[in-house]
Amino acid sequence: MAVIDDIVKNIQIERRKNRKLKQRKRERRRRRKELKKIRPxxxxxxxxxxxxxxxxxxxxxxxxxxxxxxxxxxxxxxxxxxxxxxxxxxxxxxxxxxxxxxxxx
Known part of the structure; x- marks a missing residue:
C-alpha cells in the first residue's frame, strides 16, 4: 500500500504544480493586457x-x-x-x- 500511497501523493503534487503554472500563465496574460491599455x-x-x-x-x-x-x-x-x-x-x-x-x- 505504501507504493500506491506514494504514487497518489506524487500525482497530487503534480496536479498542484500544474494548477500553479496555469494560474501564473493567466496572471501574466492579464498583466500584459493591462499594460497594453496603459502604454501610450x-x-x-x-x-x-x-x-x-x-x-x-x-x-x-x-x-x-x-x-x-x-x-x-x-x-x-x-x-x-x-x-x-x-x-x-x-x-x-x-x-x-x-x-x-x-x-x-
Missing part, C-alpha cells in the same frame, strides 16, 4: 534627411532626391510615418552648351 501610443520615428542626390541631368532640367529611413514604426495608434523621399527640380537650360550651327565666322 508611440509615434513613428525617422532618420534625418540624406544629402541631395546629384542632379539627374548635366544639361537642362533634371531631378534630385533625398531620402530618410524609418527608425521606429508607429504603435498603438501613434502618428504614422511622414514622407520618406523628396524630389526637387535642378539644373538649368542655361547650363547647356550653345549650338554653334549658325556661327559662320
Amino acid at each position: 501610443p508611440r509615434d513613428c520615428r525617422v532618420s534625418e534627411w540624406s544629402e541631395w542626390s546629384p542632379c539627374s541631368k548635366t544639361c537642362g532640367i533634371g531631378e534630385q532626391t533625398r531620402t530618410r529611413t524609418i527608425l521606429k514604426h508607429a504603435r498603438r495608434g501613434g502618428k504614422v510615418c511622414p514622407v520618406l523621399e523628396e524630389t526637387t527640380w535642378c539644373g538649368s537650360a542655361r547650363a547647356c552648351p550653345r549650338n554653334n550651327y549658325f556661327n559662320w565666322s
Whole structure:
C-alpha cells in the first residue's frame, strides 16, 4: 500500500504544480493586457534627411532626391510615418552648351 500511497501523493503534487503554472500563465496574460491599455501610443520615428542626390541631368532640367529611413514604426495608434523621399527640380537650360550651327565666322 505504501507504493500506491506514494504514487497518489506524487500525482497530487503534480496536479498542484500544474494548477500553479496555469494560474501564473493567466496572471501574466492579464498583466500584459493591462499594460497594453496603459502604454501610450508611440509615434513613428525617422532618420534625418540624406544629402541631395546629384542632379539627374548635366544639361537642362533634371531631378534630385533625398531620402530618410524609418527608425521606429508607429504603435498603438501613434502618428504614422511622414514622407520618406523628396524630389526637387535642378539644373538649368542655361547650363547647356550653345549650338554653334549658325556661327559662320
